[in-house]
Amino acid sequence: MKNIDITLKVWRQDGPRDRGRFETYEARNISTDMSFLEMLDVVNEELTLKGEAPIAFDHDCREGICGMCGAVVNGRPHGPERGTTLCQLHMRHFRSGDTIAIEPFRAMAFKVIKDLAVDRSPLDNLIAAGGYISVNTGGAQDANALPVPQENANLAMDAAQCIGCGACVAACPNASAMLFVGAKVSHLALLPQGRPEAAQRAINMVKCMDELGFGNCTNETECEVECPKEISITNIARLNREYLKASLLSPFK
Amino acid sequence: MIHQFDTVIVGSGGAGLYAALEASERSKTAVLSKLYPIRSHTGAAQGGISAALGNVEEDKAEWHAFDTVKGGDYLVDQAAAKILTEEAIQAVYDLENRGLPFNRTPEGKIDQRRFGGHTRNFGEGPVRRACYAADRTGHMILQTLYQQCIKNEVAFFDEFQVVDLIMTDTTCNGVVAVELATGELHLFAAKAVLFATGGFGRMFKITSNAYANTGDGPAVCARKGIPLMDMEFFQFHPTGIMGLGILISEAVRGEGGILRNRDGHRFMEDYSPTLLDLAPRDIVARSMLTEVRAGKGIRGDRKIDDYLHLDATHLGKETLTTKLPDISSFCQTYLGIDPADSPIPVLPTAHYAMGGIPTDVHGRVICDGQGTIVNGLYAAGECACVSVHGANRLGTNSLLDLVVFGRRAGIHIGDYVKQIDMPQVSAADAADAQSWMARLTDGSPGPHGGRISEEMQTLMMEKVGIYRTASEMAAAVDALQALRERYQTVRVQDSGKQFNTDLLEVIELGNLLDLSLITAASALNRQESRGAHSREDFPERDDDRWLKHTLAQLAGDIVRLSDKPVDTSIWEPKPRTY
Numbered sequence: 001m002k003n004i005d006i007t008l009k010v011w012r013q014d015g016p017r018d019r020g021r022f023e024t025y026e027a028r029n030i031s032t033d034m035s036f037l038e039m040l041d042v043v044n045e046e047l048t049l050k051g052e053a054p055i056a057f058d059h060d061c062r063e064g065i066c067g068m069c070g071a072v073v074n075g076r077p078h079g080p081e082r083g084t085t086l087c088q089l090h091m092r093h094f095r096s097g098d099t100i101a102i103e104p105f106r107a108m109a110f111k112v113i114k115d116l117a118v119d120r121s122p123l124d125n126l127i128a129a130g131g132y133i134s135v136n137t138g139g140a141q142d143a144n145a146l147p148v149p150q151e152n153a154n155l156a157m158d159a160a161q162c163i164g165c166g167a168c169v170a171a172c173p174n175a176s177a178m179l180f181v182g183a184k185v186s187h188l189a190l191l192p193q194g195r196p197e198a199a200q201r202a203i204n205m206v207k208c209m210d211e212l213g214f215g216n217c218t219n220e221t222e223c224e225v226e227c228p229k230e231i232s233i234t235n236i237a238r239l240n241r242e243y244l245k246a247s248l249l250s251p252f253k
Numbered sequence: 254m255i256h257q258f259d260t261v262i263v264g265s266g267g268a269g270l271y272a273a274l275e276a277s278e279r280s281k282t283a284v285l286s287k288l289y290p291i292r293s294h295t296g297a298a299q300g301g302i303s304a305a306l307g308n309v310e311e312d313k314a315e316w317h318a319f320d321t322v323k324g325g326d327y328l329v330d331q332a333a334a335k336i337l338t339e340e341a342i343q344a345v346y347d348l349e350n351r352g353l354p355f356n357r358t359p360e361g362k363i364d365q366r367r368f369g370g371h372t373r374n375f376g377e378g379p380v381r382r383a384c385y386a387a388d389r390t391g392h393m394i395l396q397t398l399y400q401q402c403i404k405n406e407v408a409f410f411d412e413f414q415v416v417d418l419i420m421t422d423t424t425c426n427g428v429v430a431v432e433l434a435t436g437e438l439h440l441f442a443a444k445a446v447l448f449a450t451g452g453f454g455r456m457f458k459i460t461s462n463a464y465a466n467t468g469d470g471p472a473v474c475a476r477k478g479i480p481l482m483d484m485e486f487f488q489f490h491p492t493g494i495m496g497l498g499i500l501i502s503e504a505v506r507g508e509g510g511i512l513r514n515r516d517g518h519r520f521m522e523d524y525s526p527t528l529l530d531l532a533p534r535d536i537v538a539r540s541m542l543t544e545v546r547a548g549k550g551i552r553g554d555r556k557i558d559d560y561l562h563l564d565a566t567h568l569g570k571e572t573l574t575t576k577l578p579d580i581s582s583f584c585q586t587y588l589g590i591d592p593a594d595s596p597i598p599v600l601p602t603a604h605y606a607m608g609g610i611p612t613d614v615h616g617r618v619i620c621d622g623q624g625t626i627v628n629g630l631y632a633a634g635e636c637a638c639v640s641v642h643g644a645n646r647l648g649t650n651s652l653l654d655l656v657v658f659g660r661r662a663g664i665h666i667g668d669y670v671k672q673i674d675m676p677q678v679s680a681a682d683a684a685d686a687q688s689w690m691a692r693l694t695d696g697s698p699g700p701h702g703g704r705i706s707e708e709m710q711t712l713m714m715e716k717v718g719i720y721r722t723a724s725e726m727a728a729a730v731d732a733l734q735a736l737r738e739r740y741q742t743v744r745v746q747d748s749g750k751q752f753n754t755d756l757l758e759v760i761e762l763g764n765l766l767d768l769s770l771i772t773a774a775s776a777l778n779r780q781e782s783r784g785a786h787s788r789e790d791f792p793e794r795d796d797d798r799w800l801k802h803t804l805a806q807l808a809g810d811i812v813r814l815s816d817k818p819v820d821t822s823i824w825e826p827k828p829r830t831y
């Protein structure tokens with residue numbers, strides 16, 4: 001263990017309609033054993049003691065599961081390490097004397113609520129547009145009567161790993177939610193119980209994405225690089241296939 | 254602002270969402286949650302959900318019920334355990350039909366794996382009973398249920414924190430909540446309210462629980478005079494990462510991982526010669542603490558936060574990367590070590606609350622030893638106590654509890670709200686909550702809540718933790734009363750209204766202090782050792798005096814204790830040996 005001194009440039013913004021600005025803070029004697037969020041806790045404690053407002057940031061589980069945390073660190077959503085959420089990023093990846101810029105996830109569809117906290121509820125609206133199975137499970141059929149090959153189950157599972165953090169949107173130059181939607185559509189289209197509605201689902205979700213102000217996918221692949229769950233862009237390809245099939249064949253246009 | 258719904262569900266983990274799903278089929282339903290629904294702690298559950306599907310080997314719901322009762326050291330209500338395990342099968346099928354991607358057997362059936370305490374034929378040997386979606390079972394359940402609730406047009410109020418109940422005599426009429434974004438108070442009038450606010454591991458210094466697990470539901474109920482049940486039973490999981498409490502799954506020991514003390518000795522040989530490192534959770538956790546206290550921890554300073562080693566180096570890189578990839582990456586991320594080269598520093602971590610708000614098998618809250626119902630008030634999930642976990646919960650039975658009893662409560666609510674009228678609420682019903690918040694933010698100088706929180710967590714860990722004695726617990730009760738007094742002077746530094754997380758944290762601290770006091774008082778009262786409650790001064794289980802549930806009612810700064818019978822109608826209590 002050792003201790004480092006770093007300089008932070010943090011985006012401060014009082015509310016959705018207020019103007020934001022970068023503020024500079026010195027964080028001294030930060031143990032390299034700390035997580036990035038613990039480092040922010042330390043900074044906040046000092047701010048509170050000085051009577052200044054602490055930096056607002058979202059977090060809950062602090063173990064990479066809930067998808068609550070997230071900020072752009074030195075230009076990269078969830079920071080420089082691959083396959084980790086911000087809460088899993090550790091200070092040992094930084095050196096004494098480093099300057100670290102911390103900004104909220106930026107996208108037209110995500111409003112800044114305060115400082116680093118953004119409103120990601122548009123992702124919920126995307127689910128509402130069709131990211132579910134509308135079976136009536138009243139007299140549910142025995143699930144063993146719907147055998148699923150393990151390979152499909154695995155692919156569906158990989159797609160369903162998404163924790164809805166929004167890093168893909170923040171990473172995309174067009175602020176598109178295509179990886180998010182692709183993952184949902186793939187997960188459900190790969191399972192027999194999700195097949196019947198696959199066509200309508202793809203169309204509805206893509207349409208909703210446009211309406212909410214998410215951009216278009218132009219194959220930049222940044223989303224895959226920054227996804228903390230390393231969800232593959234092959235899910236976007238699967239979405240495109242469903243979408244294409246759907247718009248050619250489906251009665252819902 | 255006043256809102257009206259037939260049904261208000263507080264909490265959007267597995268229990269809340271399942272109840273909302275059922276209730277919304279027949280009533281206008283709102284879900285209030287201080288977190289975004291898919292961020293709820295249910296998402297952290299890895300191991301799986303148990304159900305006697307018998308897909309890979311013979312299994313029966315009856316065996317599952319027996320394991321649940323025995324695992325709970327006979328403090329489980331047996332008829333409830335029967336319901337839990339019989340309805341488990343349909344519950345898993347329902348989830349799968351709604352799109353949950355379970356792992357599959359080669360023939361395409363839902364796959365099942367082993368988990369501690371689940372056996373075939375009343376204890377003959379381990380059975381494969383846990384259905385799972387890789388190590389993401391809870392996450393998948395949450396996603397699936399959330400999608401279904403959205404489909405049913407449940408109204409979601411995200412980042413609303415409930416701070417009070419609106420009650421007249423023994424009827425619940427709604428709740429009071431703070432909206433995080435604005436700091437405003439909202440009143441919700443409702444014919445039925447269900448609490449599904451999850452666990453409260455944050456009472457303890459070292460815990461696997463997330464920041465939001467502060468027991469708000471039980472604390473609000475306690476302040477309304479509703480007794481809490483079996484609060485002395487809190488499960489410690491043996492292997493949390495040192496200092497962080499983050500869970501290292503039982504699977505590491507399942508694959509052959511070994512616990513060692515500072516001399517490199519496999520100390521479980523001394524405590525559980527046959528089951529060794531795979532003995533039940535309460536037994537392993539106790540053994541670890543005994544080592545630490547004897548100065549055999551890795552630092553050897555006998556302090557409560559000293560640790561031991563979980564040695565997986567002999568398993569080889571191959572096994573680690575193929576069978577336990579997540580554990581390896583956890584260790585890399587949090588500790589910067591590779592478990593193939595060096596042992597993992599671990600210590601027991603506070604994990605699961607067996608106790609909580611007492612309910613019947615329909616989720617209806619009961620307020621005394623005779624089972625009197627509080628009209629319109631329900632609870633389900635970890636915050637509730639049916640009781641199907643008794644003195645010690647089996648792994649994978651919690652997710653099951655959420656879906657089975659969340660569903661039952663939702664169905665009962667659907668019927669109940671048809672029979673009654675919408676209650677009247679007025680701004681005056683928010684008066685208590687309002688004056689509490691006004692006091693916290695009145696700008697007068699006062700201490701920061703952080704110190705009190707630290708002291709409470711350390712106190713609970715040291716004095717009401719794994720091993721307990723009368724003198725220590727009595728000291729804890731006194732100290733907690735003093736902390737609750739000091740809490741009255743705490744003030745919130747951040748005086749802004751919008752997004753004031755500081756204020757909400759101070760409110761949560763108040764809840765944790767109340768629950769800590771109730772836990773300590775209940776533990777002091779129970780003069781025996783049973784399941785997770787182990788007393789050095791009363792090391793044996795004592796069925797003659799203590800085969801009964803504890804009911805603990807908060808009355809100002811004292812806790813009134815009474816009891817409630819346990820249902821032992823199926824199996825007679827026997828000594829718990831494995």
Ligand SMILES: Cc1cc2nc3c(=O)[nH]c(=O)nc-3n(C[C@H](O)[C@H](O)[C@H](O)COP(=O)(O)OP(=O)(O)OC[C@H]3O[C@@H](n4cnc5c(N)ncnc54)[C@H](O)[C@@H]3O)c2cc1C
Pocket residue numbers: 263264265266267268269285286287288289290293294295296297298299300301302390391413414415416449450451452461462463465469470500604605633634635636648649650651652653655
């Ligand atoms: C690391 C870990 C691994 C686990 N693994 C397993 C496993 O493999 N199998 C198993 O069966 N169990 C497991 N468990 C236990 C299980 O996950 C939990 O007991 C269960 O998920 C609790 O679900 P819940 O619905 O009761 O509450 P939670 O999922 O905790 O949800 C609580 C909800 O209440 C809301 N809430 C709380 N307070 C308020 C308030 N004041 N106002 C408004 N909303 C509020 C929160 O926002 C949240 O939505 C594990 C637990 C942990 C910590």
Ligand code: FES
Pocket residue numbers: 058059060061062063064065066067068069070085086087088
């Ligand atoms: S805080 Fe939960 S994923 Fe980071």
